[in-house]
Amino acid sequence: MPDINIQRLKALSPEERAALVKRSEADLSFYLEKVRPIIEAVRTEGDDALVRFGRELDKAAPLTREGLKVSEAEFDEAFSLVDEKVIEAIRFGIGNIRSFHEQQAPEPMWLKEVRPGAFAGDRFTPINSVALYVPRGKGSFPSVTMMTSVPGVVAKVPNLAIFTPPGQDGKVDAATLVAARIAGVETIYKVGGAQAVAAAAYGTQTVKKAQKIVGPGSPWVVAAKRLLAGVIDPGLPAGPSESVILADSTVHGGLAAMDLLIEAEHGPDSSAWLVTDSEALIEEALEALPELWSRMSEMRVDFSRTVLTGRSGGIILAESMADACAFVNEYAPEHLEILSTKPFDYLGDITEAAEILLGPHTPVSIANFALGPNAVLPTSRGANTYGPLSVSDFVRRSSIGYVTEKGYPQMAAAARTLADYEGFSSHANAVSELRNAYLRG
Incomplete structure (x- = not known):
């Protein structure tokens, strides 16, 4: 013992x-230094760097530029390689995950009359492109594919792509492919680690650039997300x-x-x-x-x-x-x-x-x-300010305002008073008699 x-x-x-x-992962200094050259290589060399790192770091000797993206034939083959019992368990899990996240999804838009004739609310629209990171180093994780894919699909993100390290045979775990297809995602890149974050951030000849990346990863992934936070939204901290x-x-x-x-x-x-x-x-x-x-x-x-x-x-x-x-x-x-x-x-x-x-x-x-x-959750005390991955992570929120002719006078008076107090002349002019003259024609 x-x-x-x-x-x-x-x-x-x-x-x-x-x-x-x-x-x-509290002290990332070691990883930050190791990750910098990887990121720069991907930024400048594109696919060539991804293939080189796949062979060197993931030991995926058969990996080629042409094989960086999973083919439709590989998806089809996966269903013959995975036991039917596992496929049914994946379907069962995805059904529950989808049901949960459909209930969680916000209304596309809401408006509330805050004063007579004045309305305010929110509108939610999907982010255009999101990268989903699925780790593999210490095992295969179709469950992470399920948890990252389903809320993105429910949110109707038009461009969802999974990044996951290739095995030594140059292929993606078959159950991960099954889970992705059942969930509704069919773009998968055989790229992992820091190079995956860099590829998602900058794009390459094969990889389409993404606006955001979500999913758990090793300290290498966490370090790359930190360094690239000004290029791509790194999502919640998931180490x-x-x-x-x-x-x-x-x-x-x-x-x-x-x-x-x-x-x-x-x-x-x-x-x-x-x-x-x-x-x-x-x-x-x-x-x-x-x-x-x-x-x-x-x-x-x-x-x-x-x-x-x-x-x-x-x-x-x-x-x-x-x-x-x-x-x-x-x-x-x-x-x-x-x-x-x-x-x-x-x-x-x-x-x-x-x-x-x-x-x-x-x-x-x-x-x-x-x-x-969702089982993709904030780590390293991230629970102090973050929640689990959700549909909200795949949408952007826009505030909506609409003031009618009836509601305008009261709103304008309050706005002008505060604009004058803060010393913003144009703010004040925009809700003054000058506006009224234009409105009267």
Whole structure:
């Protein structure tokens, strides 16, 4: 049994407590320096750089300029390569995701009469082009394709394109292609990492330039988004996976340990914490871990052990559940499970979490694949100001104003008073007798 990182919250100094909430991508200095030449190469060389990086960084030796974009034949072939049970699970998940996001979509336009004859409101129109990033380095993620594609399709974005790293065979994961087609996206580029962000930002001979990029990625992707934020909208901050399992004594520690491993198995740069006030639950969790690891692949065991024995994961013992909830808010996790038979008792105390899953029957697994709410979530304490990926991320909002002849005099009087106070002469003239003269003809 490895030495799981166990912290007693009360014993931590302010500096030690701050270290607990620090994420793996908090210091990007190393990646920023490595990413700069990649971005510049893509900007100046286009497709040639994408092929070179695909071969060097993704080890995709067969990759060619002609093969950067997935062909229709590759899409068709994918359905014969993926087990029908997996295809049905993808259809099931996409159905729920689409239903959820259709309910979430804003009305195309609304107007409210704020004063007699004066109307104000909003209009929502789709962004013209959005890049959807789907990682692959530590596995294949058709679920990310589902979560990024569906809200874009619901929003009616006319140009949606998926960017995902090629495998060593130069191909895209077949289930990702299946998920994309079922969701309604058929433009996929075999490009990943920082070079994908650069290609989306600048465009190449094959890749069409995008206005925005969404989707989770490694620190390389996060660094590229940061450097290119002035060229392309980088979307919400979505880095390596992170979770907090908030558990009380009403559930078994083995259940908490099982769910703790869900996000911990994503990779060694993930963050995963079990937070509780129950020492008995901690003992049960530690006892359960060896059996749970015996049921996982060697790679996932290595990832989760690295997380739970390092500085970005483990177990935190709080003095009370109130203290535990306070720590959760301080941490502002991407995924939060409230493991309790009475989860609503704690919900009111939680304000800083991107996703809150309630009760012992709602593990992150169900939310990631099938429930409907979006699983592309802000990381690195982004939950303080951001929410999950949504239809709203694929539309732009325009304010609408309409003042009738009846409503104009009252509005003009107020506007002129404030324009005079702030010293803006043209503002004042535009709502003065000068305007009235033109209006009278």
